[in-house]
Amino acid sequence: MSKYLRDTPKKFLFLQSHPSLFGRQVIKYLRESDVDCSIINLSLSDWGYRIGLRADNYWGTLANWPDYLRTYLKKKQITDLVYYADQRPYHRIAYKISRELKINTFSYEFGYLRPDWITLERGAMGPFSHFPNKPALIRKLASDLDQNLPGEHYPYTFFSEAFNEVAYNFVPALFPVFFPFYQRDRYYHPFRDYPSYIPRLLTTRFRETNARLTIQDLKRRKASYFVVPMQMQNDYQVRNHAGYLHLSEMVEEIISSFVRSSPTDQHLVFKVHPLDNSIEQWPKVIRQTAERYQCQSRVIVIDGGNLVELFRHSKGVVLLNSTSGLQALQQGIPVKVLGISVYDVDGMTCQNPLDQFWKKPTPPDRPLVNDFVRLLAASIQVKGNFFSARGRRVAVPEFARRLVEGDVNSHGAFVEMPPRLEKARQLGVRIPADSYWRTEESEAYRGGRIVKTNTT
Numbered sequence: 001m002s003k004y005l006r007d008t009p010k011k012f013l014f015l016q017s018h019p020s021l022f023g024r025q026v027i028k029y030l031r032e033s034d035v036d037c038s039i040i041n042l043s044l045s046d047w048g049y050r051i052g053l054r055a056d057n058y059w060g061t062l063a064n065w066p067d068y069l070r071t072y073l074k075k076k077q078i079t080d081l082v083y084y085a086d087q088r089p090y091h092r093i094a095y096k097i098s099r100e101l102k103i104n105t106f107s108y109e110f111g112y113l114r115p116d117w118i119t120l121e122r123g124a125m126g127p128f129s130h131f132p133n134k135p136a137l138i139r140k141l142a143s144d145l146d147q148n149l150p151g152e153h154y155p156y157t158f159f160s161e162a163f164n165e166v167a168y169n170f171v172p173a174l175f176p177v178f179f180p181f182y183q184r185d186r187y188y189h190p191f192r193d194y195p196s197y198i199p200r201l202l203t204t205r206f207r208e209t210n211a212r213l214t215i216q217d218l219k220r221r222k223a224s225y226f227v228v229p230m231q232m233q234n235d236y237q238v239r240n241h242a243g244y245l246h247l248s249e250m251v252e253e254i255i256s257s258f259v260r261s262s263p264t265d266q267h268l269v270f271k272v273h274p275l276d277n278s279i280e281q282w283p284k285v286i287r288q289t290a291e292r293y294q295c296q297s298r299v300i301v302i303d304g305g306n307l308v309e310l311f312r313h314s315k316g317v318v319l320l321n322s323t324s325g326l327q328a329l330q331q332g333i334p335v336k337v338l339g340i341s342v343y344d345v346d347g348m349t350c351q352n353p354l355d356q357f358w359k360k361p362t363p364p365d366r367p368l369v370n371d372f373v374r375l376l377a378a379s380i381q382v383k384g385n386f387f388s389a390r391g392r393r394v395a396v397p398e399f400a401r402r403l404v405e406g407d408v409n410s411h412g413a414f415v416e417m418p419p420r421l422e423k424a425r426q427l428g429v430r431i432p433a434d435s436y437w438r439t440e441e442s443e444a445y446r447g448g449r450i451v452k453t454n455t456t
């Protein structure tokens with residue numbers, strides 16, 4: 001058991017939650033079970049989603065947040081800290097301070113498994129995830145686990161997701177007076193971000209039809225192609241867990257490698273993320289890049305369509321770190337990861353350079369993938385979702401149980417030193433200067449190199 005999990009009575013502090021009723025219901029469930037829960041609201045939306053729950057409001061600046069939080073944690077004798085999205089600026093600081101004070105931290109996000117799963121990890125995610133990545137250890141830990149995963153689905157509407165997302169981010173921008181120093185972490189300002197979806201909504205049927213016809217044509221011609229699922233530029237997986245400053249750099253790398261190394265009869269199919277806001281104009285960027293490399297006839301861009309069907313007939317998938325890569329692996333499709341992802345495991349994904357992947361896309365080891373998925377589900381995935389009432393009814397009790405019992409990263413799925421950190425450094429992933437991880441020798445990875453730090 002990690003030195004940061006103790007058998008003392010737990011006192012939880014909840015920071016920012018997912019923009020839905022999920023966080024509120026978890027706190028209510030815990031309090032009704034006589035678990036000590038504190039709340040700090042950082043924005044008007046935090047307050048709104050947790051209205052009626054006993055909470056403290058932080059109205060100070062981000063610069064003063066460390067001192068406030070350190071004092072708060074000590075005064076309240078907090079033992080466990082819980083937040084949604086570990087890369088938010090307030091949460092990065094909270095993680096650093098929690099490590100100094102030997103306080104357990106738990107971060108949650110959308111599930112690595114889809115649909116209807118929630119990720120709950122000890123410590124952090126991405127390059128800082130403690131989930132194992134050695135095939136032998138994964139196989140060993142999964143050997144006694146149930147072979148079957150829960151198959152229930154809890155559908156919800158696009159409106160439910162969109163309304164919560166827009167409301168959560170629009171409200172603080174519309175009414176900044178209530179939390180005047182709150183520092184938004186959005187890549188785009190809400191006033192630019194959300195209106196940009198209007199043209200996409202109006203063209204949904206047209207885009208979906210074109211994508212479906214393109215996929216059908218590829219199948220009819222039995223075309224040989226690779227798939228590149230695009231992610232959103234504002235995604236933390238892109239901003240903080242990749243060695244690129246902008247996704248256009250990834251597009252350039254993929255196309256240049258494809259032209260240089262792939263057989264001339266192969267095609268490259270880029271699929272725009274279904275929730276992309278069109279600000280980056282990916283179809284235009286991708287086509288212009290293809291024109292520069294004189295491969296326009298071999299590069300295809302679709303903005304819609306069924307990704308599973310597109311994967312099924314492909315030779316392989318190249319991506320940054322999207323969870324869709326795990327879906328491809330479960331289908332037995334070769335995958336090359338260009339960033340840092342929890343499923344980037346030797347034997348599952350291609351570990352060779354991208355230039356070699358086009359020539360020899362090796363399929364994943366299916367038994368290893370199955371073991372990985374079972375261990376993932378048992379240790380850091382909670383069945384259910386954020387948006388549907390049925391999904392929350394299933395998820396909330398199990399989520400709360402794991403927090404109270406310290407049953408997160410269970411079944412031995414916790415490696416003390418984050419096993420992906422060294423690869424992240426090699427890829428040039430920007431490790432935060434507030435020292436997301438310090439070794440026992442008090443060294444921190446910063447900007448692709450190791451820098452000595454002073455302990456306090």
